Amino acid sequence: MIITRLTIRALLLRRRSLALLLPVAAVVFFVIFGILRGDVSPDSQALIVGRLLISTVAPLVALVLAVTAIGDERESGTIVYLATAGVSRLRIVAEKTLGSTVAAAVLLSPALVAIAVFGEHLGVGSTNILRGVAGTLLVALVYCAVFIMVGLLLKRALVAGIIYILIWEGAIATIAPSAERFSMTAWGRAISDGGLYGIATDLVPTLDATTGAASLLVVTALAVVLAGWRLGRMDLP
């Protein structure tokens, strides 16, 4: 797991990674704000975990880390040490995905603690709290896998990812129920919000948690395999 360790280290030691704590802080802020105001409900849980953390913050953090995980290595030339080491390209991609997901989890941890505290405060139960954490981490995983792949296919993967998050995930998939079937964050929301009772109709996921989790894992596996195939066929600097 040396590539995973090197990836986590490189991503967390970058000063620019600290900027990703800003959106994470937004989640913490809304949780504190909600608790202090007092008029919170399961809807607040669904909005903060499902719509803010899972639909925007986790994808954004994972996107930036995923694009950086291989992008920085290509830019600095250190990827040649990985590519010539005799390990398969698939293993490089799989470990890069795992490393960037762990780094994302570390950066997201203040938000994960905050939603756990919020869930406790609302009394949604430990299962729903764990579902929120699991949904967030699985969305981070799928985003890391998909955007490592996109980073190997496109030069401007970061821009493409931001546009995707804002337009597809942030707008279309949240207002058009039929689009939820093709939304990675909707699959995450199916895990986190599927067990919440008494939430507004438009916040109730249309997919069940098992379908959501299975979809996330299948897309992750496909993205890793495709990225490994792509890395094996591309010329490196």
Next chain:
Amino acid sequence: MTPLLEFDRVSKWFRDTVAVGDVSFTIEPGVTGLLGHNGAGKSTVIRLATGLAHPDEGSVRVFGLDPTKSGRARAAIGLVPDGDGLWTGLSALGLVEACARLRGVADAKGAARAALATVDLTDVALRDVKGFSQGMRQRVKIAQALVHEPKVLILDEPLNGLDPQQRESTIALLRQLGDQGIATLFSSHVLSEVERVSDRVLVLVNGRLVAEGSPTGLRALMDERPRRIRIAAQPARPLAAALAALAGVRRVEIELDGVLVETSDTTALALALPQLARACGADLHAIEPTDDNLESVYGYLTERARGTHR
């Protein structure tokens, strides 16, 4: 017997530019120098040899295996890349150890210590590579390439950025590795460096292999080429007439402040010139070879390879 590294009619191009054209060679134990000017295609040859780039035509084999597909082929190679990039936030020992772990070395830490000792970095092994000089970084790169005891060692311009002392120790190290039977391929654009280290030299010009052989054979080939020498002298005309009759002189041009001579026998010219100048009553002001650089040597070899040199 399967060659350690084999290029068979390999071509690689980037859009309309031929980076490497129809190159064939094999590498055996010992040191092979890959000589060529900047942009000649040396780095592309190295990227092809290490599986970092795919040939558009022909095949590259390491122990008979395709390095772009076979992890075993890539694992047999140690590469010192040209780029300066190293993982930051790691000590020299940590970095070389990480490379050993990547390559599945059993005692990664022990192997890393041994590799750092080989390049004389034991004293600074625990220091962060971020603060290393270019020479020290170069040696860390060599250490990581040696840590798994490769059968084939490939170095892209390993002497770049080294001070004279580091250069000497690196040259000695390359020689030592070659003597140990490691097939070492190293690129350089400096003829004298390649001559000192290599048992065999490959000369690459504009992506084509234009000469290969022993350094002495290459030197003889280069010495054979006609040389152009500018002689600043006045009056130029009688001196030009006298030089035209000299053995080995192929062409004489009168210039504004002297003559330009093309000769295949520079020794004869050097010996005869003072006497000829005296006999013509010409004052000699300066004598300067106009093509005493690698570019012109490569140019000659290219023309020779194309059969266009007169």
